[in-house]
Every structure is written in structure tokens, then in C-alpha cells.
Amino acid sequence: MSHYLPLLGILVVVAGFALRLNPMLVVVASAYVTGLLAGKSPVEVTQIFGKAFNDNRILAIVWIVLPAIGMLERYGLQQRARAVILGFRGATVGRLLVLYLLYRQITAAIGLHSTAGPAQTVRPLVAPMALAAAEKAHGELDADTIDRVKASAAATDNVGLFFGEDIFFAIGSIVLIQATLATYRIELTPIQLAIWAIPTAIAAFLIHSLRLMLLDRSLGRRGT
Structure with a gap:
């Protein structure tokens, strides 16, 4: 059952959008919730963010x-x-x-x-x-x-x-x-x-x- 816990990040997205919060903050919060519930540390989640940004840095143009x-x-x-x-x-x-x-x-x-x-x-x-x-x-x-x-x-x-x-x-x-x-x-x-x-x-x-x-x-x- 515990392997379904990371899916709670989806609920964060739904709740954030329903409350009309800042979409960027909602997505980042959802990613951290998903990562932490999957057993990752805050540092590891941040590293994953950094790697994803670096791999797709052409989008920042x-x-x-x-x-x-x-x-x-x-x-x-x-x-x-x-x-x-x-x-x-x-x-x-x-x-x-x-x-x-x-x-x-x-x-x-x-x-x-x-x-x-x-x-x-x-x-x-x-x-x-x-x-x-x-x-x-x-x-x-x-x-x-x-x-x-x-x-x-x-x-x-x-x-x-x-x-x-x-x-x-x-x-x-x-x-x-x-x-x-x-x-x-x-x-x-x-x-x-x-x-x-x-x-x-x-x-x-x-x-x-x-x-x-x-x-x-x-x-x-x-x-x-």
C-alpha cells in the first residue's frame, strides 16, 4: 500500500489549482511531496530538479x-x-x-x-x-x-x-x-x-x- 503514497502529489496539484494558488508553487510543492513520500530526501529532490533543468536548459531560451x-x-x-x-x-x-x-x-x-x-x-x-x-x-x-x-x-x-x-x-x-x-x-x-x-x-x-x-x-x- 505504501507504494501508492507518492500519488498523493496529484492531490496537491488538484487542491492547489482548485484554490487558484500560484501554478509554479503548486507544481513544485507537488514534486516535493511526491519525492518525500517516495523515500527521497529534500536534498535528493532538489538535485533531481537541478538535473532536469540542466538537461532541458534549451527551454529557458x-x-x-x-x-x-x-x-x-x-x-x-x-x-x-x-x-x-x-x-x-x-x-x-x-x-x-x-x-x-x-x-x-x-x-x-x-x-x-x-x-x-x-x-x-x-x-x-x-x-x-x-x-x-x-x-x-x-x-x-x-x-x-x-x-x-x-x-x-x-x-x-x-x-x-x-x-x-x-x-x-x-x-x-x-x-x-x-x-x-x-x-x-x-x-x-x-x-x-x-x-x-x-x-x-x-x-x-x-x-x-x-x-x-x-x-x-x-x-x-x-x-x-
């Missing part, structure tokens, strides 16, 4: 990226992005996002997943540029249209990453697909799966590009 983006925005990054788009005569929301979709898919296909994303590019650059293109072509936008353009920018990033990353064979999703197929006695190498992901990525690009062109048309009808 977000604490460097986010302040950098915040500082750039404070000093006019979004305004400069809007000004660039306003300088292009034929810029539209659809054309801009199609170009971003192409960039996102190509970079994801060669393993550069972190060169773009909602925090890195969509919020500070792509969304403001798309809004500027929409305002230039169709005038002042209402709140619903602004939300629609922002959502389209975020969706473009998701589609580009999701269907582009499987072309890069050294990624976890490929390993998962390979293992799932192996349970059904279908043996494929990662490179074979990556090659077969190419037609899907092309189809996704064409379909989403069509959606973006239809977005342009719907915005045009709104302005008439």
Missing part, C-alpha cells in the same frame, strides 16, 4: 527571446513593419500571408522550426503587416475584421509549421508515425515518411493559399 521581442516592440517594431507594407503598392493580406506560408513551410521542412512562430514573428511582425495591408486596401477596419486578419496570420503559421515539419525526417512526429505504423507491421524508414509528407505539404499550401485569396475577396466585398 524563451526567457531571453520574450524580453528581446518586448523591447523591440516598445521601440516601434510593429510601427516599422506597418510602414514597410504601406510602401508596397500591390500588397494585400492574402499575398502577404501566402509568402509567409511559403517561408514557414520551407524553413520547417529543413528543421528551422524556431525561426518563426506566434511569439517570434506573428504577433510583432506578420499580424501588424497584414493589418496594414488590409487597411491600405480597404480602409478602416472594424473589430471583427481585425480579429479575422489576426486569426488568419496565426493560422498561416500553424499550417506552415504543421505540414512542413514532417518533411524534416529528424523530428519527433516522424518517430511517432513510424512507431505507430510498426504496430501494424508497416515498416518504413524516417526518410520514406518524410518523402511521403511532401505531397501533403504541397496540398496544404495550395488549399490554405486559396483560403487566403478568398479572404482578400471577402475583404474587398466588405469595402464595397
Whole structure:
């Protein structure tokens, strides 16, 4: 029965979240409760925390990226992005996002997943540029249209990453697909799966590009 005691850490998590306590403190407290009930000393639990942080220290890069983006925005990054788009005569929301979709898919296909994303590019650059293109072509936008353009920018990033990353064979999703197929006695190498992901990525690009062109048309009808 004693080997079930470490599961009481789960109750700590449930109780902490139910009381709306600080999530980080709740998780740390739960980990200590679990470790102590499993027979570990406080020092050993702390050592496990330290090792886990050291093994996954690449995740801490977000604490460097986010302040950098915040500082750039404070000093006019979004305004400069809007000004660039306003300088292009034929810029539209659809054309801009199609170009971003192409960039996102190509970079994801060669393993550069972190060169773009909602925090890195969509919020500070792509969304403001798309809004500027929409305002230039169709005038002042209402709140619903602004939300629609922002959502389209975020969706473009998701589609580009999701269907582009499987072309890069050294990624976890490929390993998962390979293992799932192996349970059904279908043996494929990662490179074979990556090659077969190419037609899907092309189809996704064409379909989403069509959606973006239809977005342009719907915005045009709104302005008439």
C-alpha cells in the first residue's frame, strides 16, 4: 500500500489549482511531496530538479527571446513593419500571408522550426503587416475584421509549421508515425515518411493559399 503514497502529489496539484494558488508553487510543492513520500530526501529532490533543468536548459531560451521581442516592440517594431507594407503598392493580406506560408513551410521542412512562430514573428511582425495591408486596401477596419486578419496570420503559421515539419525526417512526429505504423507491421524508414509528407505539404499550401485569396475577396466585398 505504501507504494501508492507518492500519488498523493496529484492531490496537491488538484487542491492547489482548485484554490487558484500560484501554478509554479503548486507544481513544485507537488514534486516535493511526491519525492518525500517516495523515500527521497529534500536534498535528493532538489538535485533531481537541478538535473532536469540542466538537461532541458534549451527551454529557458524563451526567457531571453520574450524580453528581446518586448523591447523591440516598445521601440516601434510593429510601427516599422506597418510602414514597410504601406510602401508596397500591390500588397494585400492574402499575398502577404501566402509568402509567409511559403517561408514557414520551407524553413520547417529543413528543421528551422524556431525561426518563426506566434511569439517570434506573428504577433510583432506578420499580424501588424497584414493589418496594414488590409487597411491600405480597404480602409478602416472594424473589430471583427481585425480579429479575422489576426486569426488568419496565426493560422498561416500553424499550417506552415504543421505540414512542413514532417518533411524534416529528424523530428519527433516522424518517430511517432513510424512507431505507430510498426504496430501494424508497416515498416518504413524516417526518410520514406518524410518523402511521403511532401505531397501533403504541397496540398496544404495550395488549399490554405486559396483560403487566403478568398479572404482578400471577402475583404474587398466588405469595402464595397
